[in-house]
Amino acid sequence: MFMSTPVWQRSRVWHREEDRDFARKIGFKLPILKQIALVELDAIMVPDWARKKAIKGLTITNSSVWLRRIAANFLCRLDREAGGTPRLTVTDYRRCNNCKRVLLGPDAQARFELDRKYEGQRITCGPDCAELQKSRRKRKVA
Numbered sequence: 001m002f003m004s005t006p007v008w009q010r011s012r013v014w015h016r017e018e019d020r021d022f023a024r025k026i027g028f029k030l031p032i033l034k035q036i037a038l039v040e041l042d043a044i045m046v047p048d049w050a051r052k053k054a055i056k057g058l059t060i061t062n063s064s065v066w067l068r069r070i071a072a073n074f075l076c077r078l079d080r081e082a083g084g085t086p087r088l089t090v091t092d093y094r095r096c097n098n099c100k101r102v103l104l105g106p107d108a109q110a111r112f113e114l115d116r117k118y119e120g121q122r123i124t125c126g127p128d129c130a131e132l133q134k135s136r137r138k139r140k141v142a
């Protein structure tokens with residue numbers, strides 16, 4: 001029985017196991033639910049460095065900007081030192097893998113729960129998610 005089994009078949013089985021381990025290690029990473037904050041300034045305007053560090057896809061005004069934790073804390077300190085009372089609103093943040101849209105709060109949490117499942121990554125984040133994905137692909141081809 002054993003002698004009749006071709007060698008290449010055995011090696012193929014071995015490779016398949018290796019591939020599975022590889023996918024587990026590199027192909028499928030568990031997602032992270034990040035947090036960002038809306039900083040609303042009181043005494044100062046949003047400086048240039050904060051505009052550069054702002055989360056792409058979210059609104060920036062002269063007095064408010066979306067930032068990650070360290071930048072947000074620093075900007076709050078600057079505003080306080082200038083005599084203002086900055087407001088910091090922290091929320092969950094995740095980007096949709098399909099349409100690259102920014103998702104906040106409960107939407108980000110829902111996306112995160114989906115992304116934790118292997119098949120869930122393909123599920124759309126909203127009614128226009130698939131449409132946006134298609135138009136994005138077309139733009140790449142053109």
Ligand SMILES: [Zn+2]
Binds near residue numbers: 098099125
């Ligand atoms: Zn989407």
